Amino acid sequence: MRNQQATQLLSELSRPGRTAVSWPACDVPEQPLEELIPSNFLASEALKLPELTEGEVVRHYTNLSTKNMSVDTHYYPLGSCTMKYNPKRNERLASMPGIVDLHPYQDESTIQGMLQLLFELQGIFSEISGLPACSLQPAAGAHGELAALMVAAKYFKSIGEDRKVVLAPDSSHGTNPASAQMAGFKAVSIKSDPNGGVDMEDFRKKLTDDIAVLMITNPSTLGLFEKNIREIADAVHEKGGLIYLDGANMNAILGIARPGDFGADMMHYNPHKTFSGPHGGGGPGAGPICVTEALEPFLPSPVVKKQGDNYKLEFDRPQSIGRVRSFFGNVGVLVRAYCYILSHGPVGLRQVSENAVLNANYLLSKVKHFLPVPRGERCMHEFVASASKLKQERGITAMDIGKRLLDYGFHAPTVYFPLTIPEAIMVEPTETESKETLDAFVETLFKITEEDAALLHDAPHTTPISRPNEVQAARSPCLRADFCST
Amino acid sequence: MTYLYNTPDDQAAMLKSIGVESIEELFATIPSDLRLKRDLDLPPMMGELELTQHISALAAKNASPATHACFLGGGSYDHFVPAVVDALASRGEFYTSYTPYQPEVSQGNLQAMFEYQTLICDLTGMDLSNASLYDGGSALAEAVIMALNTGKRGEKVVVLGTVHPEYRQILQTYFTHLGIEIIEIPCVDGVADLAKVEETVNADTNCVVVQSPNFFGGIEDVAAIAEIAHKNDAVVIQSFDPISLGLLKRPGDLGADIAVAEGHSLGSPMQYGGPYLGIMACNEQFVRRLPGRIVGQTEDRRGKRCWVLTLQTREQHIRREKATSNICTNQGLFALRASIYMALLGPGGMKQAATLCTQKAHYAQTKLSEVERLEPVFSSNPFFKEFVLRDTQGNVEGLLAEAREAGFLGGIPLGQFFPEMDDCFLVCVTEKRTKSEIDALARTFSLIHSGGSTIHA
Numbered sequence: 001m002r003n004q005q006a007t008q009l010l011s012e013l014s015r016p017g018r019t020a021v022s023w024p025a026c027d028v029p030e031q032p033l034e035e036l037i038p039s040n041f042l043a044s045e046a047l048k049l050p051e052l053t054e055g056e057v058v059r060h061y062t063n064l065s066t067k068n069m070s071v072d073t074h075y076y077p078l079g080s081c082t083m084k085y086n087p088k089r090n091e092r093l094a095s096m097p098g099i100v101d102l103h104p105y106q107d108e109s110t111i112q113g114m115l116q117l118l119f120e121l122q123g124i125f126s127e128i129s130g131l132p133a134c135s136l137q138p139a140a141g142a143h144g145e146l147a148a149l150m151v152a153a154k155y156f157k158s159i160g161e162d163r164k165v166v167l168a169p170d171s172s173h174g175t176n177p178a179s180a181q182m183a184g185f186k187a188v189s190i191k192s193d194p195n196g197g198v199d200m201e202d203f204r205k206k207l208t209d210d211i212a213v214l215m216i217t218n219p220s221t222l223g224l225f226e227k228n229i230r231e232i233a234d235a236v237h238e239k240g241g242l243i244y245l246d247g248a249n250m251n252a253i254l255g256i257a258r259p260g261d262f263g264a265d266m267m268h269y270n271p272h273k274t275f276s277g278p279h280g281g282g283g284p285g286a287g288p289i290c291v292t293e294a295l296e297p298f299l300p301s302p303v304v305k306k307q308g309d310n311y312k313l314e315f316d317r318p319q320s321i322g323r324v325r326s327f328f329g330n331v332g333v334l335v336r337a338y339c340y341i342l343s344h345g346p347v348g349l350r351q352v353s354e355n356a357v358l359n360a361n362y363l364l365s366k367v368k369h370f371l372p373v374p375r376g377e378r379c380m381h382e383f384v385a386s387a388s389k390l391k392q393e394r395g396i397t398a399m400d401i402g403k404r405l406l407d408y409g410f411h412a413p414t415v416y417f418p419l420t421i422p423e424a425i426m427v428e429p430t431e432t433e434s435k436e437t438l439d440a441f442v443e444t445l446f447k448i449t450e451e452d453a454a455l456l457h458d459a460p461h462t463t464p465i466s467r468p469n470e471v472q473a474a475r476s477p478c479l480r481a482d483f484c485s486t
Numbered sequence: 487m488t489y490l491y492n493t494p495d496d497q498a499a500m501l502k503s504i505g506v507e508s509i510e511e512l513f514a515t516i517p518s519d520l521r522l523k524r525d526l527d528l529p530p531m532m533g534e535l536e537l538t539q540h541i542s543a544l545a546a547k548n549a550s551p552a553t554h555a556c557f558l559g560g561g562s563y564d565h566f567v568p569a570v571v572d573a574l575a576s577r578g579e580f581y582t583s584y585t586p587y588q589p590e591v592s593q594g595n596l597q598a599m600f601e602y603q604t605l606i607c608d609l610t611g612m613d614l615s616n617a618s619l620y621d622g623g624s625a626l627a628e629a630v631i632m633a634l635n636t637g638k639r640g641e642k643v644v645v646l647g648t649v650h651p652e653y654r655q656i657l658q659t660y661f662t663h664l665g666i667e668i669i670e671i672p673c674v675d676g677v678a679d680l681a682k683v684e685e686t687v688n689a690d691t692n693c694v695v696v697q698s699p700n701f702f703g704g705i706e707d708v709a710a711i712a713e714i715a716h717k718n719d720a721v722v723i724q725s726f727d728p729i730s731l732g733l734l735k736r737p738g739d740l741g742a743d744i745a746v747a748e749g750h751s752l753g754s755p756m757q758y759g760g761p762y763l764g765i766m767a768c769n770e771q772f773v774r775r776l777p778g779r780i781v782g783q784t785e786d787r788r789g790k791r792c793w794v795l796t797l798q799t800r801e802q803h804i805r806r807e808k809a810t811s812n813i814c815t816n817q818g819l820f821a822l823r824a825s826i827y828m829a830l831l832g833p834g835g836m837k838q839a840a841t842l843c844t845q846k847a848h849y850a851q852t853k854l855s856e857v858e859r860l861e862p863v864f865s866s867n868p869f870f871k872e873f874v875l876r877d878t879q880g881n882v883e884g885l886l887a888e889a890r891e892a893g894f895l896g897g898i899p900l901g902q903f904f905p906e907m908d909d910c911f912l913v914c915v916t917e918k919r920t921k922s923e924i925d926a927l928a929r930t931f932s933l934i935h936s937g938g939s940t941i942h943a
Binding site: 021028048049060069070083092096098101102116117120124173174183258285315323324329347351354359412465480484 | 537597603624783787793794817848920
């Protein structure tokens, strides 16, 4: 079905003299360019961009799009990434005139509608988290972590304490220790116990007097609620430290439990996960953070405030860490989150979590019979199965299973994460999948575990390409069309 | 609820399969005293129609191109977006897909990112590009991190005062608490004073940060600054305007080692400042230090050309606290938009767009400077699409407020960033502004000056 052209690069399709735009003629009196800009600043030759017609560009990218799995086309049982349905209404609303075309330096009087939306969203995020102050500025979850840790650093400085240590469980996202290090802290890892929770003995051993922050993902990356969270938070607070909650898994507890109520001092949201912003093949997301009242003065500026009937940006925040991003933040993503939350209301939001947890436990109850789930009979929004036994007995790896699923039209689950479970297969169904889809997935998964090992090693068989040589890609990087270093 | 699929019958069957009586029981692991005993205090659920009406009402409270002609710039620009960009980027296969960790079913995104990297290298004249970062400001901070992490240079970061004030604020946030000294060189004449640069940059300097065209629209002598920096073994980081490269020499041709930019003007809307596109390109020496995602070309088992995420050993999910940055995302959808935009325009279209901006901005500068109370500032400096005007009556806020009444977003007051320039404002003219809009703005400013009633655009 596909001809050769459909897989060519733009540079290969290019022919000199083609173009896809026709700009209007210049309607102001034109001056010789060299009189406006000295010639030593002007480029001496044309850019080497491809030259194509509009139809060619459209065909090229449309063909590329068909080589992607996406939520609109496929089921994505991807753990810790929450690939749920992305409501179409949010796309339309976020693209509306008066929303999508605002300049960030418009006078406040001309953006009262946008500021109202953002102000309300700050309040909504605070209510859901149980943490009264909010900054919408960070551009991604990891950016939120970094901003919040800077808030913590500034807070400790303000009270004259020099605390250096950030603790994070070994099952945490890799961004946690990386953010800690970038904020000037020393990251120390805590072990997990056999049930996947924080190993309390190791925790107590590492809970030193110079602890600044304990970062914890709760519900965890294993899909478990940390049952000792209160005890952990109390112990950290007793030492004068703070609790940071990695909010990656908030979709499991919306309206059911609030991080502020179980001891968190700071957290970030991943609105693109919890509140269904599309992932865009890698971004954009956003990383708003919520904190306690005591930490509020340190939040990045500006924040939106209400004064009488007017909304204002507050820049005068003397204790603020400053700015972590230009302009206000990833507003387009925030608008989608706002629309998603209003589409549900308090009851609907709780049902989101209930159904996400129901779907996950249903899958777990089926999968555990042929792929052991080492950490528990119950889960929150996701669970981690292990292909260890299959690997020992038949040489079939988690990767093989993931790749073979692609042949059957299912996206692969997250594999080899968290690192604490060997041959991990991390499954998160989300609330927007039907029982039929889950049943079909389980049946396929079971069928695959019975298939011939050699067939699986070579999988996938039906996708646009077979397994790529990733070692070669890293050893001799070829990072652009006409330039492959050796 | 709208997006939940399972009926009560389905739910009952599922609960039975799990072996519990109720959904409530599934939450038993959350200690009861940690559970919320009430409904969240949120607005009630809205259907699609009500929500559409609600958002429309909010949108109607905002000024937009439908009501005002936009002469605002300062890092966010009202450039034209061709219909093709929206049509292709709104394909669900692109925007609802995940990070391409499964290359076999993500070749569309991977090839698009690889082509983005290629196009950015073509645009900037640099060796390498990553698959994008958050935005222009944080990309600049990441560039400084990369410079600090590479080689055995000094620890001081030298930043020109004409770099976007918010970008400089981001640098302060990222680095001051780490004890890294940031030296800002004030630029009183709207561009860098080369003698001051020469005087400041020394063996302790790790990198020199320059923006060209700079925050005031002025074109900096990057080549001369790069020469001074390189003499001192310092890295040159240039922040640039991607549209300007249709006309101006590229960072790679001027001696920049790392080039960063705010890339939203390549085919993405202003959307009140985000999401945007952080462009980062660099010399080959940084290949294993470059933060963010990178796509590489390779072959599959059947020898077919294909693409994968590569060099991931730098990244946080493998190196954790030893990673070159904590970034675990890119702006895939906006990188896609930028690629489509550049593919549509090609070299000729990029040059035309840049030329239109330059011609119209210069016309506007002349025209607006004819208004009695206005005068051009830094008028001897070459500029691209932005320039600074002074209100000789010192009432910038009042002038711009009246212009707003007449339907113009006439400029950005500079006092908020530079207290000594509280009688100045920054005007930007893109290819979208017409002669009649520019003339009308000039007329409006004149009328405001003469105390007459203003006319609507």
